[in-house]
Amino acid sequence: xxxxxxxxxxxxxxxxxxxxxxxxxxxxxxxxxxxxxxxxxxxxxxxxxxxxxxxxxxxxxxxxxxxxxxxxxxxxxxxxxxxxxxxxxxxxxxxxxxxxxxxxxxxxxxxxxxxxxxxxxxxxxxxxxxxxxxxxxxxxxxxxxxxxxxxxxxxxxxxxxxxxxxxxxxxxxxxxxxxxxxxxxxxxxxxxxxxxxxxxxxxxxxxxxxxxxxxxxxxxxxxxxxxxxxxxxxxxxxxxxxxxxxxxxxxxxxxxxxxxxxxxxxxxxxxxxxxxxxxxxxxxxxxxxxxxxxxxxxxxxxxxxxxxxxxxxxxxxxxxxxxxxxxxxxxxxxxxxxxxxxxxxxxxxxxxxxxxxxxxxxxxxxxxxxxxxxxxxxxxxxxxxxxxxxx
Amino acid sequence: xxxxxxxxxxxxxxxxxxxxxxxxxxxxxxxxxxxxxxxxxxxxxxxxxxxxxxxxxxxxxxxxxxxxxxxxxxxxxxxxxxxxxxxxxxxxxxxxxxxxxxxxxxxxxxxxxxxxxxxxxxxxxxxxxxxxxxxxxxxxxxxxxxxxxxxxxxxxxxxxxxxxxxxxxxxxxxxxxxxx
Numbered sequence: 001x002x003x004x005x006x007x008x009x010x011x012x013x014x015x016x017x018x019x020x021x022x023x024x025x026x027x028x029x030x031x032x033x034x035x036x037x038x039x040x041x042x043x044x045x046x047x048x049x050x051x052x053x054x055x056x057x058x059x060x061x062x063x064x065x066x067x068x069x070x071x072x073x074x075x076x077x078x079x080x081x082x083x084x085x086x087x088x089x090x091x092x093x094x095x096x097x098x099x100x101x102x103x104x105x106x107x108x109x110x111x112x113x114x115x116x117x118x119x120x121x122x123x124x125x126x127x128x129x130x131x132x133x134x135x136x137x138x139x140x141x142x143x144x145x146x147x148x149x150x151x152x153x154x155x156x157x158x159x160x161x162x163x164x165x166x167x168x169x170x171x172x173x174x175x176x177x178x179x180x181x182x183x184x185x186x187x188x189x190x191x192x193x194x195x196x197x198x199x200x201x202x203x204x205x206x207x208x209x210x211x212x213x214x215x216x217x218x219x220x221x222x223x224x225x226x227x228x229x230x231x232x233x234x235x236x237x238x239x240x241x242x243x244x245x246x247x248x249x250x251x252x253x254x255x256x257x258x259x260x261x262x263x264x265x266x267x268x269x270x271x272x273x274x275x276x277x278x279x280x281x282x283x284x285x286x287x288x289x290x291x292x293x294x295x296x297x298x299x300x301x302x303x304x305x306x307x308x309x310x311x312x313x314x315x316x317x318x319x320x321x322x323x324x325x326x327x328x329x330x331x332x333x334x335x336x337x338x339x340x341x342x343x344x345x346x347x348x349x350x351x352x353x354x355x356x357x358x359x360x361x362x363x364x365x366x367x368x369x370x371x372x373x374x375x376x377x378x379x380x381x382x383x384x385x386x387x388x389x390x391x
Numbered sequence: 392x393x394x395x396x397x398x399x400x401x402x403x404x405x406x407x408x409x410x411x412x413x414x415x416x417x418x419x420x421x422x423x424x425x426x427x428x429x430x431x432x433x434x435x436x437x438x439x440x441x442x443x444x445x446x447x448x449x450x451x452x453x454x455x456x457x458x459x460x461x462x463x464x465x466x467x468x469x470x471x472x473x474x475x476x477x478x479x480x481x482x483x484x485x486x487x488x489x490x491x492x493x494x495x496x497x498x499x500x501x502x503x504x505x506x507x508x509x510x511x512x513x514x515x516x517x518x519x520x521x522x523x524x525x526x527x528x529x530x531x532x533x534x535x536x537x538x539x540x541x542x543x544x545x546x547x548x549x550x551x552x553x554x555x556x557x558x559x560x561x562x563x564x565x566x567x568x569x570x571x
Contacts, residue, residue, distance in 0.1 A: 110419065112426075139420060139531040142427065143524045160534065161527040164520050357513065361521050364430045 004088035007039035008100040010057040069100040088369040106137040111369035112362040116145040142362040150295040151274040169351035175284035178256035190262035195227025201268030207315035259285035267291040283339035288332040306342040420532040427525035434521040438514035450501040479559035489563035515562035
C-alpha cells in the first residue's frame, strides 16, 4: 500500500506527535508498505529517507502561544506537488484542525483521507470563526481516529460526527528490555517532563516532597527534562534540595533505563493531556505508576487497576499515595505485573494493525488519493476562495 | 444604469459560483457515503461468512453451531429493511458463543482454527469501524443538506436523504481482549 502521512509540526523539534509519526512510518516500512511523510523541516536538517520537507515552519502567535506553522502559497504548492508525485492509496493527516500542513493537505486532496486527532483543545475563538472553512475541509476525511476516549468526546462535541479510538503506540519491548542503571536505583522516584511547564505538574510534586522525605529521608527524586533547575527547587527547603537530582534532557535509551530503575514513577500533570504516552512507557518498563486522575490518565491506567491515581493538584494526596506505595513492595510488584500485561494493547504490533485496518476499510472500493481540482490554483482556486468567503 | 447592471451581474455570477461549489461539496459527500457503505457491506459480509464457516466446521458444540449458523444465515439473507436487526442478532449470537476465553482457545487449537479466529477477530473489530465511518459521512451530508441554500436551490438533486446504519456491533469480549 502507498501511504502518505502528513505531520503538522516541525520535524526538527522533538514532540509526541512527531515521534508517533516516526514510529508509525517505520512500522509500516518494516511491513513492506511504501511510506512518505510530509513534514515541516529546516532545509539543513538531516531527514530520514521517507520524510519530504514542506519547508521551514514559521513561528506565529496562535492560540495563546507561539506555534511553528506552515501555511501560505509556497507550502500549499509543496503539498500539492507531494500529493501529485506520491500517488498514494491513502493519506493519513495528523492534527487536521491545526492551521498548518494538516489543514492544507485536507484542503488540497481528495480520495481516502484518514485523520488522527491528538489534542483535545477546548474550542478556540479562531476555530469558531473558521468553522465554516474547517467544515468544508474536514468533511473530506473518510475516517477519523481519536487517540483516547477523552479526545473522541471532545472531537464529537466540537466538530460533530464520530471517530474510532486507537491509542498511541509504544515499542513495549524497547522499554521492557532496557538495562536498569544502578545509580538510579534504591528508593527513587522518577519524573520525566518539561520542568518549566507547570501543566506537567512538577510544582505539585515539589509541594508533596517534604512530606515524603519526612517519612523516608533516604528517598531521591530523579527529574529528567528541560528547564530551569534553580527555579524548580525554589519552593523546597534548602536542606532537602540535595535529594532532588536533575538529569537534564536524556536520550530515549536513558529514558528507558531510568524507567526501568525507579521504584515509583510519578505523573502529576495538571491538565492538557489527551493521552499520556509517558505512562504507557513507564508501564512498559515495569515501573509502578502514580498519576493524577485526569480523564486521559485514568483511561490509560485502566481506571486505577494498572497504576494508582491521586486527586489532581492535591499534593497531600500525592504524598500519601507515594508513601503507601514506597512502603509496600508487594503492592508495587503487583502493579508491575498488572501493568506489563495491560500495556500490550499499546504495543505497535496491535496499534499498527488497527491503523492498517482503518486504511483498508477506507480504501476498499475507493479511488486513490489525488489533488482536488476544485481547490486548485488559478481560476478554480479563486472560485473556491470566493465560495469560502461567503460560507 | 449600466453600473448597476454590471453589479447585479457580478453578484449573480458570484452566487452561481458559490452554489456550484456547494453542490460539488455535496456531491463529494454523497460519494463518500457510497464508498463508506460499500466498505461497511463488505465488512458485514466478511463477518457473516467467517461466522458461518465456524458454525459449519464442527469445532463448536452442536447447540452453539446452530445458534451461530442461524444468525449468520439470517444476516446474509436479510432484506434491506431487516438488515440492521439481523446484523445486530448476529452480534448477539457471536457474543453468546464467544463469551468465554476457553471457547476461543478451542477454536484456535483446531486445525486451521488460528486463521479462522484471526479472521473473526479482524471482522468484529472492523465492522464497528466501518459503521462509524459510514455514520460520520452520513452526519456530515445531513448537516449540509439541511442548510437553506441546499434546500431552496435543490442542490441535492434526486439523491435520497442519507440514513445512518444503526446496529448493535459490540464485539465479544473474549475476542477483543488482546492483553493476554
